[in-house]
Amino acid sequence: MVIAMIPLTTSLVGEYAEQRIPVLLYGINLTVAMALNLAHWRYATKNSRLVDPKLDPKIVRYINKYIILAMIMYGFATPISIIFPLLSNIMYIAIPALTFIPIKRLADSLSSRDGEKSMD
16 A cells, blocks of 8 residues: 555655655655565564575675665655745655665675576
8 A cells, every 4th residue: 555655655745745744744755654664574584584594694784774875765755844845855765766776785795695606
C-alpha cells in the first residue's frame, strides 16, 4: 500500500511543491517505505531465508546500513517540510544522489572481485 501511494504523493508534490501538506505526506510516504524496505531486507537476510547462503555478510551489513541511513535522512527531512517545504524537496532529491555513491562503490568492488575470481 505504501509503495502504491508513491505516485499519488509524487503527483501532489509536483503540483503543490511549495505547500506543506503535500511535501509532508510525500516525506512520510518515503520514510515508511524505507522502514518497510528495512524490514523486508532483514527478514530476507536473517539466516539466509531468501538470499544465497554464500552472500558475504559484509554486503548484508552494508545494505542494512544504507537503508537505515536513507530512512533516517528521509525522517529528518520530513518534519522540516512543516516550516520549509522547498528545503525538504531539495533534501528528498539529494538523498538518493548521496546514497548512490556508496552503492556504486559496492557494486564496483563486487564486480572487480568477481573478475579476480574468474581469472583464478
